[in-house]
Amino acid sequence: MEIFLLKIMQLVKDDEGATMVEYALMLALIAIVCVAAVTAVGGSANTIFENAELHLALSGQE
Numbered sequence: 001m002e003i004f005l006l007k008i009m010q011l012v013k014d015d016e017g018a019t020m021v022e023y024a025l026m027l028a029l030i031a032i033v034c035v036a037a038v039t040a041v042g043g044s045a046n047t048i049f050e051n052a053e054l055h056l057a058l059s060g061q062e
Helices: 002-013 016-061
Strands: none
Touching: none
């Protein structure tokens, strides 16, 4: 029984697993921010190219 309690105490003191979970959470948050940034920039870039296409089309009609 004493060995069992010692093993449980070692598991409670071991924080390696918690560190891995923290890194996984940070990685997930970074991935979410990157996806959001690419989506926002992609939408803005699409608008810029559409405006350029419209101006080129209108200037060719004159």
